[in-house]
Amino acid sequence: GESVGLHLPTLSVQEGDNSIINCAYSNSASDYFIWYKQESGKGPQFIIDIRSNMDKRQGQRVTVLLNKTVKHLSLQIAATQPGDSAVYFCAENTFGNEKLTFGTGTRLTIIP
Amino acid sequence: DADVTQTPRNRITKTGKRIMLECSQTKGHDRMYWYRQDPGLGLRLIYYSFDVKDINKGEISDGYSVSRQAQAKFSLSLESAIPNQTALYFCATSDSASGRTDTQYFGPGTRLTVL
Numbered sequence: 001g002e003s004v005g006l007h008l009p010t011l012s013v014q015e016g017d018n019s020i021i022n023c024a025y026s027n028s029a030s031d032y033f034i035w036y037k038q039e040s041g042k043g044p045q046f047i048i049d050i051r052s053n054m055d056k057r058q059g060q061r062v063t064v065l066l067n068k069t070v071k072h073l074s075l076q077i078a079a080t081q082p083g084d085s086a087v088y089f090c091a092e093n094t095f096g097n098e099k100l101t102f103g104t105g106t107r108l109t110i111i112p
Numbered sequence: 113d114a115d116v117t118q119t120p121r122n123r124i125t126k127t128g129k130r131i132m133l134e135c136s137q138t139k140g141h142d143r144m145y146w147y148r149q150d151p152g153l154g155l156r157l158i159y160y161s162f163d164v165k166d167i168n169k170g171e172i173s174d175g176y177s178v179s180r181q182a183q184a185k186f187s188l189s190l191e192s193a194i195p196n197q198t199a200l201y202f203c204a205t206s207d208s209a210s211g212r213t214d215t216q217y218f219g220p221g222t223r224l225t226v227l
Contacts, residue, residue: 034215043116043202043218044155089154098143098162099170100216104154 012109019077021106023090026071030092034100035064035075039086047075047088077108085110115139116219118203124225131190133222135203144186145204145216146170146178148197155202161186162208193226200224 013019025033031052036044050057050064050073057064063076077084089105116137125131135144146158147170157170159178167178175197177189190197200223204216 036218041220043204043220046215046217049215099157099160102155104152 009104010107010109012111013080014111015080015082017080019075019080019084019108021075021077021088021108023073023075023103024071025073025090025092027092027094027101028068028071029094030071031095032093033064033066033073034091034093035062035088036091036102037086037088038105044089080108080110082110082112084108116203116205116217118201118219118222120222121220122223124227125193126227127192127194129193129226131193131224133188133201133203133224135186135188135219137184137203137205137219139205139207139217140183141205141207141217142183143206143208144180145206146176146186146188147202147204148172148199149202149221150199158188158201190224190226193224195226198224198226 034049035047037047038044048059048062048064050066052068055066061078066073075088085108087105087107089103091100091102093100119134143162145160147155148158149155156172158172158176159170161167161180164180164183179187200221202221203219206216
């Protein structure tokens with residue numbers, strides 16, 4: 001079946017540096033992608049999304065890049081802060097399929 | 113997200129007991145979902161409902177049932193709990209009217225332990 005996965009289960013980044021979290025997907029028909037942030041003891045929180053007709057989308061301190069050729073997307077967090085410590089996971093959706101498929105997540109740890 | 117609430121937040125129960133987890137939302141969304149989260153497995157869909165009269169099974173519905181009592185309420189039941197149902201359970205909502213049905217908003221979760 002189709003799956004969404006992450007390259008690395010953990011990532012440690014120095015405070016102030018940029019973080020890059022990667023996600024691979026296998027369904028070439030996927031046309032909508034979301035990044036979620038999940039802090040300890042909380043539910044997943046929407047960060048940013050991107051549709052397949054775009055290669056890049058920017059939010060506040062975050063950028064999502066989509067490479068449809070290799071079925072890969074990434075989340076870049078600029079000037080990482082302690083509050084960015086969380087598990088980040090991607091989700092994908094295909095038009096006409098009202099269900100999201102979630103990746104397993106990457107734990108981002110900020111080093112002071 | 114405070115607009116989506118779940119009760120209880122934590123529950124410990126014994127094998128064979130019936131358990132109900134409740135979800136309420138004030139977002140006015142028509143679509144609601146139940147997921148479970150296990151370490152290393154990510155979120156898996158149990159059931160989803162696109163309106164009060166619509167209930168659909170997800171990928172892991174066995175051992176679970178749901179009830180959509182109103183647009184704002186969606187409850188998940190474990191008729192006879194077993195230890196491998198120990199997990200973190202999340203309710204989520206989305207809004208078909210927004211044109212962005214894909215974006216789901218999650219509650220804070222219920223941690224369920226079955227002994």
